[in-house]
C-alpha cells in the first residue's frame with residue numbers, strides 16, 4: 366500500500382497521479398488505482414520537485430535594522446556587515462538562521478546549500494550555530510554547509526587555519542571569494558590546493574565587479590580543467606561576464622562549459638547593489654540565457670535576506686524567478702517555462718543531489734503550486750499549496766481573498 370497519492374497534478378505538462386511509498390516516488394501514471402493510506406486532490410495543480418536554494422547566507426540574515434544600509438559614497442555592504450559580524454554570538458546566528466529555514470520551508474524549499482562565514486571576525490561561531498540548525502531540521506530541510514571566506518584569506522594570520530578547521534568540523538565544501546584579496550589568482554590557487562588536499566568541491570563567489578580586467582572565471586575554469594575537477598566547481602555572481610565584448614564573452618562561456626562549472630546567478634542582490642556609480646546603469650545580472658544556450662548548467666538563488674546586500678531579500682525562490690524574468694529579459698512563455706528549472710533540477714545538479722526529480726525512485730521532495738503552468742506560477746506568484754519532504758507534508762499554505770463584483774458593488 367502506498368503512503369500517499371497525489372491525484373491529477375500537472376506533471377511534465379499532463380495530468381497524472383503520483384504515488385509515494387517509504388519517502389520515495391513509487392509511480393507516476395495517468396491513473397494509479399492501488400490503495401493508499403491518504404490521497405490528496407491536486408487536480409490541475411503544478412507539481413514540481415522541491416525548490417533548491419543553492420547559494421544563501423543564513424548567518425548574516427535579518428540584520429538590516431543594525432546598519433544604515435547602502436548610501437551614495439558610503440561603505441560597501443561587505444564593510445557594513447564585517448563590522449556587525451564581530452558582535453554575532455552563536456545564539457544570535459542560530460536564531461536568525463532558524464528563521465530563514467522556516468521561511469524557506471514555507472516557500473517550498475527542500476534542500477539548501479548555505480555559505481558559513483569563517484574569518485577573524487566571525488571565527489567558527491557560524492559553523493557551530495549552523496550545524497545546530499542543520500541537526501534540528503534534519504529530515505525536513507536538508508542543509509549543506511560551505512566553509513566560506515567572505516573576507517579573503519591574506520588579510521590576517523588566522524583565516525586560512527580557521528577554514529581548514531571548518532573542514533575538519535565536517536563542512537563538506539570550500540568557498541572562496543577571490544575579489545576580496547589583492548591577488549585573486551593567489552587566492553584561487555590556495556582554494557584549489559586546499560580543496561584537492563581535503564577532497565572537497567569548491568564554490569566561489571566570483572566576478573562581482575564591473576571591471577572586465579578583474580575577470581577571474583576564466584582562470585578558475587582553466588584550473589578546474591587542469592586539476593580534473595570538472596563538475597565539482599560552482600560560481601556565484603559572475604556579474605563581470607555582462608561587461609565583456611560579445612566575442613570575448615562567448616570564448617569565456619565556452620571555457621566554463623568545458624570545465625563543467627555550475628553558475629548560480631543572484632539577481633535580487635545584483636539589482637540592489639550594482640550600478641550605483643554614475644558611469645553606467647549596469648545591473649550586474651549575468652548572461653543567463655547565453656550561458657544556458659551554450660550548455661552551461663545555470664541556477665538562481667536568494668543569496669541575502671534582510672541585510673545591506675539585499676534589504677528586501679526573502680527565501681522565496683518563486684519570487685527569485687520573477688526577479689530573474691524582469692532582470693534578464695526572460696519573460697516570454699518558453700523562457701518562463703525553463704526558468705523554473707533554475708530553482709529545481711539545475712541547482713540539484715550543481716550541488717550534487719542524487720535521486721532528485723519527478724521520476725519513479727526519486728525522493729518525494731515536492732512542491733504543489735496553485736497554478737497550472739510555470740508562466741502562471743511566476744506571473745501570479747502562485748501559493749505553494751503543499752510542500753513535501755521525503756513524502757511527508759512539511760508545509761501547507763492557503764491564501765484567502767474575496768473580490769466583491771456584484772452588480773451593486775460595480776455601480777456604486
Ligand SMILES: [Zn+2]
Nearest residue numbers: 420570601668
Ligand atoms: Zn553570496
